[in-house]
Amino acid sequence: MSEEIVLYDYWRSSASYRVRIVLESLGLAYRRVSVDLLAGEQRAPEHRARNPQGLVPALVIDGQTLTQSLAIIEYLCETRPAARFLPADPLGRQRVRTLSYAIAMEIHAVCNTGVVGHVMEITGGGEGVRADWMKKFIGEGLAAVEALLDNPATGAFCHGETPTMADFCLVPQIYNAERWGADLSGLTQMRRIAEACRMLPAFKAAHPETVKAA
Structure with a gap:
């Protein structure tokens, strides 16, 4: 190796x-x-x-x-x-995967460059269409993740007191949300966790x- x-x-x-x-x-x-x-x-x-x-x-x-x-x-x-980066217990692993998949397979899947480029092509829209698409799907998707974080298993990070795969998915999606101007004002748990992650050398x-x- x-x-x-x-x-x-x-x-x-x-x-x-x-x-x-x-x-x-x-x-x-x-x-x-x-x-x-x-x-x-x-x-x-x-x-x-x-x-x-x-x-x-x-x-x-x-x-x-x-x-x-x-x-x-x-x-x-x-x-x-x-x-x-995955919990030792089956229920914990299931929860971390749920959070990760909610971001990577639901939000990201409809907001990647290929999908959005095709939407712009078939609608004849410009950058305004791209921005509206991103705000809608990132905003709605992250609101659902915020609800999933309303759970006793949430700690300093998405699951417990150390970063997991869920945090590795969350931080890039928050970066995209900020880039496209999605409304994050009500997502208090998510913003707190993202800030904690951003302080860590690996995330920087x-x-x-x-x-x-x-």
């Missing part, structure tokens, strides 16, 4: 951001290779060879090329003893603006 770890990502990609957080949390040295989504590099044959879906991230680790951010996180949980190192400036 001493070979170089390579992360193919895009600085502003939510899914890539999640994986950067977990790699930084584990202290794993890795090399970033940018795949420019705006330039369409994700559709190039060389990237399709890494990820037939034409998505980021793709992580080269342990002699394998892994895709899908949550599956990558779970792989690291299963192969790195220090990766305690993985932040899109940090990566872009590197």
